[in-house]
Amino acid sequence: MTEASPRRSRILAVTSGKGGVGKTFVAANLAAALARLGERVLVLDADLGLANLDVVLNLFPKITLHDVFTGRHSLDEAILPAPGGFSVLLAGSGMVEYSRMTPEVREQLQKVIDEVSPRFDRVLLDTGAGISDVVLYTVSLADDVLIVATPEPTSLTDAYATIKVLATTQGRREVQLLVNQARRPGEGRNVRAQLQQVLDRYVGPTLDGSLRLTLVGEVPADGAVREAVQRRQLLLEAMPGALAAQAVMTVATRLLAADEA
Amino acid sequence: MVGMPVGAARRAHRPIPRSGQFAASWRRSTAGNGRPAGLISFQPGSGRLLDCRHPRHSDRIGPFVQRPHAPSRPDASPLHLEQALQLLAQSGRPAPGGEPGSAAWLQGLIDALVDLSSRDALTGLANRRSFELALAREVDRVARSGEPALLLVLDVDHFKRVNDNHGHAAGDEVLRAVAAALLDSVRPMDLVARVGGEEFAIILPNCPEPFGATVAERVRRRVERAPVMAGPGGTPIEVTISIGGAFAPQWVRSTPALWVERADQQLYRAKAKGRNLVQLETGAVSLVSTEERQALFDTTFGFEDHDD
Numbered sequence: 001m002t003e004a005s006p007r008r009s010r011i012l013a014v015t016s017g018k019g020g021v022g023k024t025f026v027a028a029n030l031a032a033a034l035a036r037l038g039e040r041v042l043v044l045d046a047d048l049g050l051a052n053l054d055v056v057l058n059l060f061p062k063i064t065l066h067d068v069f070t071g072r073h074s075l076d077e078a079i080l081p082a083p084g085g086f087s088v089l090l091a092g093s094g095m096v097e098y099s100r101m102t103p104e105v106r107e108q109l110q111k112v113i114d115e116v117s118p119r120f121d122r123v124l125l126d127t128g129a130g131i132s133d134v135v136l137y138t139v140s141l142a143d144d145v146l147i148v149a150t151p152e153p154t155s156l157t158d159a160y161a162t163i164k165v166l167a168t169t170q171g172r173r174e175v176q177l178l179v180n181q182a183r184r185p186g187e188g189r190n191v192r193a194q195l196q197q198v199l200d201r202y203v204g205p206t207l208d209g210s211l212r213l214t215l216v217g218e219v220p221a222d223g224a225v226r227e228a229v230q231r232r233q234l235l236l237e238a239m240p241g242a243l244a245a246q247a248v249m250t251v252a253t254r255l256l257a258a259d260e261a
Numbered sequence: 262m263v264g265m266p267v268g269a270a271r272r273a274h275r276p277i278p279r280s281g282q283f284a285a286s287w288r289r290s291t292a293g294n295g296r297p298a299g300l301i302s303f304q305p306g307s308g309r310l311l312d313c314r315h316p317r318h319s320d321r322i323g324p325f326v327q328r329p330h331a332p333s334r335p336d337a338s339p340l341h342l343e344q345a346l347q348l349l350a351q352s353g354r355p356a357p358g359g360e361p362g363s364a365a366w367l368q369g370l371i372d373a374l375v376d377l378s379s380r381d382a383l384t385g386l387a388n389r390r391s392f393e394l395a396l397a398r399e400v401d402r403v404a405r406s407g408e409p410a411l412l413l414v415l416d417v418d419h420f421k422r423v424n425d426n427h428g429h430a431a432g433d434e435v436l437r438a439v440a441a442a443l444l445d446s447v448r449p450m451d452l453v454a455r456v457g458g459e460e461f462a463i464i465l466p467n468c469p470e471p472f473g474a475t476v477a478e479r480v481r482r483r484v485e486r487a488p489v490m491a492g493p494g495g496t497p498i499e500v501t502i503s504i505g506g507a508f509a510p511q512w513v514r515s516t517p518a519l520w521v522e523r524a525d526q527q528l529y530r531a532k533a534k535g536r537n538l539v540q541l542e543t544g545a546v547s548l549v550s551t552e553e554r555q556a557l558f559d560t561t562f563g564f565e566d567h568d569d
Contacts, residue, residue, distance in 0.1 A: 153557075153558060156557055156558075157549055157554060157557060160549060160553070160557055161549045164549070194557060195557070197556075198553060198556045198557050201556065202550075202552075202553050202556070
């Protein structure tokens with residue numbers, strides 16, 4: 001998936017089977033954590049139909065991806081500084097019309113990513129929930145894919161389904177997993193192991209090559225998260241000492257280390 | 262809008278007012294004994310029926326019905342209750358029961374009109390309007406419940422030939438026979454609709470994928486097996502249908518239009534492959550089998566991490 005071009009950012013798609021598992025929370029705070037570690041990060045709200053990154057970041061953008069798509073504004077005008085020291089490109093509510101992945105939308109999205117790519121170290125694509133063609137296409141643009149899941153059964157099933165689709169339709173052989181709202185330490189490891197075993201049995205035999213699920217971290221269920229969300233602040237800004245905030249920092253460190261390895 | 266062949270029926274739809282106040286002709290068409298006009302008022306904009314008064318009993322007997330939101334129509338023309346009653350009679354429905362002008366009578370009239378406007382006049386099936394409503398509801402329901410649902414779109418093969426060779430009356434007969442066959446081969450909970458000329462659709466809620474092909478095949482065969490007799494002493498007409506089907510995308514935030522498009526694509530495939538065939542979309546739907554789901558939550562499957 002990776003191209004050997006030096007002046008190109010590493011693109012990470014943050015996705016989840018099910019909505020409401022903290023995908024946007026993870027994308028925004030992970031971006032802030034990476035920025036803290038010295039990375040130039042852009043978060044692109046790729047949930048074209050129903051974006052809420054602006055809500056999480058408490059931003060009220062006047063110029064959005066929609067304006068870039070329609071040619072009313074330049075890409076530079078639409079890239080905004082976010083509170084956590086990173087940049088964002090927000091979709092805006094006008095994007096509902098792009099909730100279907102037509103060839104035009106594909107082309108536009110690809111063009112935007114090509115243009116921002118040389119200017120950042122990392123681009124995080126905050127995708128929509130579910131396995132729509134929009135989400136699949138967005139993920140296909142990324143070097144790496146991070147699945148956010150909670151230990152809850154529906155979330156796990158949807159995460160499993162997402163991984164399965166990515167492996168069978170996009171040839172992904174490596175998928176990263178972040179377990180959010182872990183109820184006890186070590187739950188992330190158990191969840192990963194269970195998913196990996198079921199994947200090995202039911203999906204692995206249909207693929208050439210093995211499919212590897214890597215746990216990049218678990219973020220504990222933490223009341224501080226809810227509080228930060230209600231205050232419409234980044235957890236890393238509002239309560240950097242919270243357990244969940246530290247866990248996100250660990251994930252960022254691990255991602256950087258893994259890329260350098 | 263489909264399914265309103267009679268000019269009077271079209272006119273009857275237009276005057277259902279969306280706003281403003283108007284006088285209603287308050288007569289019993291059968292007896293012809295004229296009564297003074299009553300009053301029905303609608304909330305401008307929302308179309309909600311606010312008030313409904315009998316001319317001689319000014320006590321309020323509404324509101325009792327809410328119409329879906331529609332843009333206001335300042336030029337709404339008067340609703341003639343007489344015409345409504347005529348329409349019901351023409352469609353073979355009984356006149357509403359109860360004392361004319363009473364709340365029960367009006368409610369009965371409205372119920373009958375609602376029923377009339379949601380059905381296809383030729384076949385009695387759900388018309389396109391009610392199909393679209395039901396489809397939108399089903400998309401929502403599937404997204405929440407995760408229950409599989411199947412949409413079938415069906416098209417009578419070479420229908421033009423039927424019309425050309427046997428006449429339009431025979432064509433109508435064929436459509437009615439196909440409608441009856443469709444109704445006959447699905448569950449009561451399934452919605453069978455005529456969505457266009459010779460095009461039908463069936464929404465099957467809670468239809469697991471393994472059953473989809475069976476049901477669709479049963480529908481196809483049911484139509485194939487019953488030649489239509491056009492008129493007394495007419496020759497039997499062999500009728501077949503092509504069927505395309507797609508399951509509601511359980512994981513996908515989808516739209517009714519997209520669902521129909523996916524089913525339509527399968528219908529085109531069925532037509533291209535020679536007609537009188539069923540083609541169902543496969544793949545994206547059965548992402549997670551029951552077995553896999555069980556394995557995901559089977560603690561004896563190995564919930565401990567050994568290799569990490």
